[in-house]
Amino acid sequence: MxxxxxxxxxxxxxxxxxxxxxxxxxxxxxxxxxxxxxxxxxxxxxxxxxxxxxxxxxxxxxxxxxxxxxxxxxxxxxxxxxxxxxxxxxxxxxxxxxxxxxxxxxxxxxxxxxxxxxxxxxxxxxxxxxxxxxxxxxxxxxxxxGNFALVVNQALPVADVAQLVAYAKARPGALRYASPGLGTHHHLCMELLMAKTGIQLQHIPYKGSAGATTDVLSGQVEVMFLPVQVAMNHAASGRIKVLGGTRRQRQQPYMDLPTLDEQGVAGYDVDxxxxxxxxxxxxxxxxxxxxxxxxxxxxxxxxxxxxxxxxxxxxxxxxxxxxxxxxxxxxxxxxxxxxxxxxxxxx
Structure with a gap:
């Protein structure tokens, strides 16, 4: 419709x-x-x-x-x-x-x-x-x-991309990631991360970003990619951790946020x-x-x-x-x- x-x-x-x-x-x-x-x-x-x-x-x-x-x-x-x-x-x-x-x-x-x-x-x-x-x-x-960021629920015991990859490899298919649906940047960024690292996460598609984000914040789903400014705003509440940005180079105004590429996901660059x-x-x-x-x-x-x-x-x-x-x-x-x-x- x-x-x-x-x-x-x-x-x-x-x-x-x-x-x-x-x-x-x-x-x-x-x-x-x-x-x-x-x-x-x-x-x-x-x-x-x-x-x-x-x-x-x-x-x-x-x-x-x-x-x-x-x-x-x-x-x-x-x-x-x-x-x-x-x-x-x-x-x-x-x-x-x-x-x-x-x-x-x-x-x-x-x-x-x-x-x-x-x-x-x-x-x-x-x-x-x-x-x-x-x-x-x-x-x-x-x-x-723009720029997207990889985020995890605060309760997940990882502090960076390498730790997330190791955690996911030890539990194939156990972690879930949220997106507003097929073909969104939230979905595509994760497909690329899985392809480059060999990890397997279960896709939980939603009908919009609001529900997906809410469930990551509450811990119903563990992982998600979010627009970087949205990720940073939620990180300030202490409910999620922001692990890295999707662009090859660090972007203003978040120059303290490391990229996925510099954390070992070689060639990762989503613009x-x-x-x-x-x-x-x-x-x-x-x-x-x-x-x-x-x-x-x-x-x-x-x-x-x-x-x-x-x-x-x-x-x-x-x-x-x-x-x-x-x-x-x-x-x-x-x-x-x-x-x-x-x-x-x-x-």
Missing amino acids: KDTNIESPCDAAGDLPVRPGRRAALGRVLAVAGAAWLGRAGAGQPGQLDDRLVRILVPQTPGTTPDSVARILAPRMSRELGVAFVVENRVGASGMIGMEAVAKAPPDGHTLMSNVSTTLTLPYFYDKLPFDVLADFTPVGLVGS PWYALWGPKGMAAPIVQRYNALLQSLLARDDVKGELAAVGLTARPGPPADLARTAQAEQRLWAGLLKTAQGSTRAG
Whole structure:
């Protein structure tokens, strides 16, 4: 079942309906990142936007990181372009409903998608998809990178990754790990850890992160991967221990947190990244102009600060960087998920 959540259009202030005066402003040529954006006079020409509403579709629920990214960007994009932007959550079927809506939208620049890298693994969990996760979308630009952390319940008698590996090897299949479901970073990070260390843990999938996290905090489940800022907040309560981060290098602002790689899990590097996409076939001038705007926004301190508040580091770059990053992401998980311990098929 799909769930649609639509916010009212944003004007320059970010929370009011677009006033007629702002539409009139489209008669001017707007400067964005040193390049002229689209005036009303150019509407309808190839590679040009008009003044119709722009939707940023989010295949995840409100409050998730892709949703936060869209809501950080939408009012600022509206302010810069003089066009109303709306954030629309199209959720269900592990993100497939929202992604299909974007894939089938006209490639005229009036539909964008804020999404997370894990949706690139959908082909490894579902036999039939109504779209190609790469070929049916146009990369617009990377937005930011996050970091996950390996955590254990406070009662588990381990203090670091090496001790956890030794404990798990002595008790094959006895330890349980929680996740919000197949294909989430919480799940994929553990599959990679098991593959690299040879340990076996029992997967306990939940329908959301709240229930999974609650059971790790209470000791019903012993192990989990969490977004690092969430992990650190819970660690302050003394109910979990944070063992290591998933990125190859230590990340700000948690430079005291060692990585899994430096603790002996050689080559472990999982970068949860977030990006903007459009439907397949978007004209290059529209893609380039959206990317120029995105890069200019990601250079601003206010945007960096709001991204940091949801655990992300701004990661500006051209569309080609996103395309290469997405291809590398698929390669990272392809071999692992085809040979993962236990079944990873969902249908």
